[in-house]
Amino acid sequence: MKLCRFGSPGAERPGIVDKDGAIRDLSSIVTDIGPDQLSRARLAALAAIDPVTLPLAPARARLGPPVSGTRQFIAVGLNFSDHAAESGMPIPDEPILFTKGVSCIQGPNDDVLLPRGSTKSDWEVELGVIIGTTASYVAEADALTHVAGYCVVNDLSEREYQLERGGTWDKGKGCPTFGPIGPWLVTGDEVGDPQTLGMWLDVNGKRVQTGTSATMIFGVATLVSYISRFMTLLPGDIITTGTPPGVGLGQKPEPWYLKTGDVIDLGIEKLGVQRQRVIG
Structure with a gap:
């Protein structure tokens, strides 16, 4: 569904x-x-x-985030070994967690606004996990029973804010419009194994990210169980689980980043596609 x-x-x-x-x-x-x-x-x-x-929705209706009332937007860093390598960072022994402000959540096709003074705004296609029932200290074997479904997330990131200005990664992750979610919440029965999903992202028609959730270092069940040891996960919470290689930070021969007028297309197998226009 x-x-x-x-x-x-x-x-x-x-x-x-x-x-x-x-x-x-x-x-x-x-x-x-x-x-x-x-x-x-x-x-x-x-x-x-x-x-x-049921009646049809209006033709070409705008799509909002597929779930409302999200209270925690939790992200996992460096969760693909090849992305860690392109970022020049070691593969983590345990999941790296940070938060994205819930105020950054928007519809899947809404415009992305570059933050004031931004020089290194970046893209990241990610598998989103939407929590369905409260999870606290859950066993990995039971973790997926707490998942309502899955969605596409673009974990937009301002790399200068994230990596060059001290403190935590959060300051580069929660800028307004930096959390496009959707188009759909796809229930677990329709998705099946969440570790077999193809992922891709294009910038201005150029394919820059191609990957699969099969290469995640920590899978969805592991992440839900692990995070539930440190915080109570609530219905409607979203976990975004990391990105495959091909982000702007890792481009060769040198990094390049989003600019006004760029168009981002991205998608995940079974979960649908997004398109955002970048505005200044």
């Missing part, structure tokens, strides 16, 4: 994608796709609905 939210920012309506790829309006059934709708029981109730009985 693919769930989404459509409409103007702050006024999105809940949607479900039918077998033909059309968005159907779920607002007669639920008020939103948020923390209260992400348990296995609630998702099963939505999956039992025949989408063709």
